[in-house]
Amino acid sequence: MQSSLVLQNLLSAPVLFFFLGILGVLVGSDLEIPSPLPKLFSLYLLLAIGFKGGMELAHSGLGPQVLLTIGAAVVMSLLVPLTSFLLLRLRLDGYNAAAIAASYGSISAVTFITAESFLNVLDVNFDGFMVAALALMESPAIVVGVILAKLSAPAEDREAAGEQENGTDLENGGGSLRWREVLQEAFLNGSVYLLIGSLVIGYVVAAFSPAGLEKMDPFTEKLFYGALCFFLLDMGIVAAQRLRDLRQTGAFLIGFSLLAPPVHALVGLLVSALLGLSQGNTLLFMVLCASASYIAVPAAMRMTVPQANPSLYISTALGLTFPFNVVIGIPLYMALTRYVIPVG
Numbered sequence: 001m002q003s004s005l006v007l008q009n010l011l012s013a014p015v016l017f018f019f020l021g022i023l024g025v026l027v028g029s030d031l032e033i034p035s036p037l038p039k040l041f042s043l044y045l046l047l048a049i050g051f052k053g054g055m056e057l058a059h060s061g062l063g064p065q066v067l068l069t070i071g072a073a074v075v076m077s078l079l080v081p082l083t084s085f086l087l088l089r090l091r092l093d094g095y096n097a098a099a100i101a102a103s104y105g106s107i108s109a110v111t112f113i114t115a116e117s118f119l120n121v122l123d124v125n126f127d128g129f130m131v132a133a134l135a136l137m138e139s140p141a142i143v144v145g146v147i148l149a150k151l152s153a154p155a156e157d158r159e160a161a162g163e164q165e166n167g168t169d170l171e172n173g174g175g176s177l178r179w180r181e182v183l184q185e186a187f188l189n190g191s192v193y194l195l196i197g198s199l200v201i202g203y204v205v206a207a208f209s210p211a212g213l214e215k216m217d218p219f220t221e222k223l224f225y226g227a228l229c230f231f232l233l234d235m236g237i238v239a240a241q242r243l244r245d246l247r248q249t250g251a252f253l254i255g256f257s258l259l260a261p262p263v264h265a266l267v268g269l270l271v272s273a274l275l276g277l278s279q280g281n282t283l284l285f286m287v288l289c290a291s292a293s294y295i296a297v298p299a300a301m302r303m304t305v306p307q308a309n310p311s312l313y314i315s316t317a318l319g320l321t322f323p324f325n326v327v328i329g330i331p332l333y334m335a336l337t338r339y340v341i342p343v344g
Contacts, residue, residue: 010327012117012118012121013225013229014114014117014225014228014229014232015114015232015326015327017229017230017232017233017236018232018233018235018236018239018323018326019236020233020236021232021233021234021235021236021237021238021239021240022236022237022239022240022323023236024236024237024240025236025237025240025241026240031237032237033230033233033234033237037230037234038231038234041227041230041231041234042231043190043194044223044227045109045110045113045224045227045228045231046109046194046195046198047194047198047220048198048219048220048223048224048227049109049112049113049116049131049134049195049198050131050135050194050195050196050197050198050199050201050202051198051199051201051202051205051216051220052128052131052202052220052221053128053129053130053131053132053134053135053198053199053202054128054131054198054199054200054201054202054203054204054205054206055128055202055203055205055206055213056127056128056129056131056202057128057129057131057132057199057202057203058202058203058206058207059128059206060127060128060129065275065276065277066127066129066132068275069129069130069133069275069277069281069285070129070132070133070136072271072275072285073133073134073136073137073285073288074133074136074137074140076137076264076267076268076271076288076289077105077106077107077136077137077138077140077141077144078105078140078141078144079105080101080104080105080141080264080289081098081101081102081104081105081141081144081145081148082101082105082144082148084100084101084104084105084256084260085097085098085101085148087256088100088101088256089152090252091250091252091253092253092312093152094148094149094151094152094153095149095152095153095305095307095308096308096309096312096313097148097152098145098146098148098149098152098305098308099145099149099297099301099305099308099312099313100253100256100308100312100313100316100317101144101145101148102141102142102144102145102146102148102293102297102301102313103141103145103292103293103294103297103298103301103313103316103317104141104260104264104292104317104321105140105141105144105145106137106138106141106142106292106293106297107134107137107138107288107291107292107293108291108292108293108294108317108322108325109134109195110231110232110235110322111287111291111322111325111326111330112134112284112287112288112291113228114228114232114326114330115283115284115287115330116284117225117228118283118330118331118334119280119283119284122334124279124280124283125278125280126278126280126281126283126284127278127280127281130281130284130285130288131195131199132199133284133285133288134195134288135192135195135196135199137288138192138293138297139192141293141297142297145297145301145305146304146305149304149305149307149308153307232326235318235322238318239318239319239322239323242314242315242318242319243315243319253312253316254316254320256316257316257317257320257321257324258320258321258324260290260321261290261291261292261321261324261325261329262290262329262332262333264289264290265286265287265289265290265329265332265333265336266336267289268282268285268286268288268289268290269282269286269333269336269337269340271285271289272285272286272337272341273340273341277341278341279334279337279338279341279343282337282340282341283330283333283334283337286333286336286337287325287329287330287333290325290329290333291321291322291325292316292317292321292322293317294314294317294318294322297313297317298310298313298314298317301313
């Protein structure tokens with residue numbers, strides 16, 4: 001890996017602010033971000049990246065490579081939780097293995113955005129249709145995780161669930177209520193809904209009212225980098241607060257959290273080479289495969305798999321995999337991309 005890539009990434013403003021947040025917790029600073037602001041910045045980042053993605057998608061069109069790339073991304077979001085689950089079951093019960101597998105099958109939008117900023121610094125082009133892949137990778141992993149948890153549940157738990165569903169049938173007229181909630185959380189949770197909605201709006205505005213793009217430019221372009229820095233400052237604080245939870249994970253989960261991302265990224269690199277993606281798109285595809293969800297999946301798992309321990313799937317995804325990808329993973333994946341993918 002080229003040391004200049006690592007230094008360039010480490011010395012970028014978003015990563016430095018991330019470390020500032022971690023340092024603040026470690027030295028006992030009283031730095032605190034008021035709770036509504038991280039949520040506001042999270043929504044802003046999803047809106048901006050969705051809108052820009054839809055705009056770029058309108059410009060590039062829905063050609064064969066676009067559709068194949070999006071299809072491959074969805075397949076990866078199904079395969080990663082399945083393979084991760086088989087590995088995690090070596091040491092964990094079915095509930096925790098399924099919840100962690102779902103986290104690693106889903107994606108981290110902030111890691112993706114950081115990778116986009118990294119490419120912008122390097123002046124490497126990428127296509128907006130990768131945002132469509134981002135939007136469509138989150139939900140399948142949640143559904144797979146819930147199915148795996150149900151299938152691996154002990155017999156007595158399944159019997160108890162059956163009795164509870166029978167009760168639900170009597171009270172609500174059907175035992176499918178739980179599954180409706182699962183699918184609603186998977187496909188209509190706030191993050192996915194806003195991202196897909198912004199993608200569609202960006203596409204429509206670019207295709208039918210291009211004058212509106214210039215009016216959105218100050219909001220979606222000029223404010224973006226500063227908002228990302230502020231958001232990563234908060235993520236640094238949260239990640240540092242989660243470090244103490246890592247004591248519960250043990251060496252096996254810590255090893256999984258640090259080794260699974262580069263393995264998944266290598267698979268993403270192979271798929272990207274087969275699809276003929278450019279260097280920029282390949283890096284983004286690798287990051288999608290290598291990142292882990294710490295927002296949407298935990299929200300879904302808390303509701304549908306309450307037997308799983310949130311400290312395990314949140315602390316591994318947020319406390320280890322996220323900083324690994326942001327600090328080391330992105331420049332590492334870029335260096336690998338340059339070896340395999342010719343300059344377009």
